Amino acid sequence: MAPSISYPHPVLGNADDVGSGKIEPEVSFTASEELVEIILDKLRTGNETLDTMLGDGRATWSIRVQCARTYFRAEYQTSNSAHRVRLAGHELEGRVEIEVMLFATVPLSAYLPAGAHQDYGGDTFDLKVGEVLGIGPTFTFNVDKQWDPLKAPVASIMRISKGEHPKGPFIVALEDNYIELLLSHEDWDQYAGVKERVPGIIHSALVLPALAEAVPRISEYAGKIWADRLRAISEHRGIDTTKPLQAAQILLQDPLARTFREINTELDRDS
Structure with missing residues (x-):
């Protein structure tokens, strides 16, 4: 529906100026x-x-x-x-x-x-x-000529980088074309040791909360690569983005269950 604007003459599609017909190409x-x-x-x-x-x-x-x-x-x-x-x-x-x-x-x-x-x-x-x-x-x-929303991994919209802060919480930056997770120097060193062994933990501890923060801001950042791709992924998969935390878990294909499996596997090895 087009917004209502004050024209000095009747305009089809402007509120109820003209009651016969509509423009719906x-x-x-x-x-x-x-x-x-x-x-x-x-x-x-x-x-x-x-x-x-x-x-x-x-x-x-x-x-x-x-x-x-x-x-x-x-x-x-x-x-x-x-x-x-x-x-x-x-x-x-x-x-x-x-x-x-x-x-x-x-x-x-x-x-x-x-x-x-x-x-x-x-x-x-x-x-x-x-x-x-x-x-x-x-x-x-x-x-987006080289990208398929039906097959797209979350990696296509997100980057994990070393931030400038020595320690403390990670930062979620949405202002650029990719969602950027900025880890403290202290956390970055630990991240390097676990990202390949237990990726499920990374999804649960980092990617999940970052996505939950990004999902409700898709419209605000329309035009950024991450926002446009996240909108397309959600629409193609029929994901309800009005519930950001649930949407993030669906986008990541149940990261909590994957994390539990990985932790149990590591515990079994050590026992």
């Missing part, structure tokens, strides 16, 4: 190293006035594509019910946003679309070229 994409293709279909309004204007050229769709990671931003126009945008593979990476809006291409006299809210009282409007006629939803998707 279908958007999909394919991506490779060489090419990213965005496919839009069902570019129509269901509003008699606006669809007629699209048909005779008095209105056009504006398709805005932007990507924060690559600083790409472009606008494409079409009056057709379907449209394809083809871009070089390097143009888009990470979170991509697509906005779909409808604009007037010619000056309009006595404009009043079918289904205009009764508060307009039958008043008509004179509009200039480029005036907004309709607002669609904003679509987002993640372009």
Whole structure:
């Protein structure tokens, strides 16, 4: 649902300005190293006035594509019910946003679309070229050409490093493209001795709490590699991210049970 904005004339998709029709295109994409293709279909309004204007050229769709990671931003126009945008593979990476809006291409006299809210009282409007006629939803998707969310390990979004503090709790840093766990100098030395022997302990003691902290902040850090990948993994696996601790355990495939098995194995060896 598009946000409600105060326009001086009725705009489809803006609150209840226009009660007839809606803008709900279908958007999909394919991506490779060489090419990213965005496919839009069902570019129509269901509003008699606006669809007629699209048909005779008095209105056009504006398709805005932007990507924060690559600083790409472009606008494409079409009056057709379907449209394809083809871009070089390097143009888009990470979170991509697509906005779909409808604009007037010619000056309009006595404009009043079918289904205009009764508060307009039958008043008509004179509009200039480029005036907004309709607002669609904003679509987002993640372009990650060499990564499969169905097979992705947590290692694809997380790094464990030596921090600057000599001792004390580890720090979870979310500001960069990867979740970074910064261990104290003292803990780093101990970590090096156990990470290969009992990785389950690392998952339970470090990765699990870090993920539980990161999961509820996915939207806040949208555009970062870790946030976009974590969102995709969760969506593909149907994980409920409103319960961060449970979500983290599912993402790690029951780390507590794995830790218990590893500890028991080590204890059996020593006995």
